[in-house]
Amino acid sequence: MSIGQTxxxxxxxxxxxxTERIGRTTRNRRLQRQGRTDRLSxxxxxxxxxAKNAFKR
Incomplete structure (x- = not known):
């Protein structure tokens, strides 16, 4: 894994x-979902x- 990817x-x-926090503050459910998706991914x-690095060694 490279530093750039990290x-x-x-x-x-x-x-x-x-984004999720902004969505909560403005009560915008679309922003909340988008933020949650970005955060989780x-x-x-x-x-x-x-995991790749653990098995690489």
Missing amino acids: IKHKTQALKGRV GNLKQVGDK
Whole structure:
């Protein structure tokens, strides 16, 4: 896993967290769903990369 991919996945999770929070504040369910989706997909990508590295060694 490269450093670039790590940063990309962490920023996606952070962006999702921020979007979800904005959706909650404005009571916009579409933004909440979009933020939750971004956050979860970023976290899942991080987990997948960690699993790859664990079996690589």
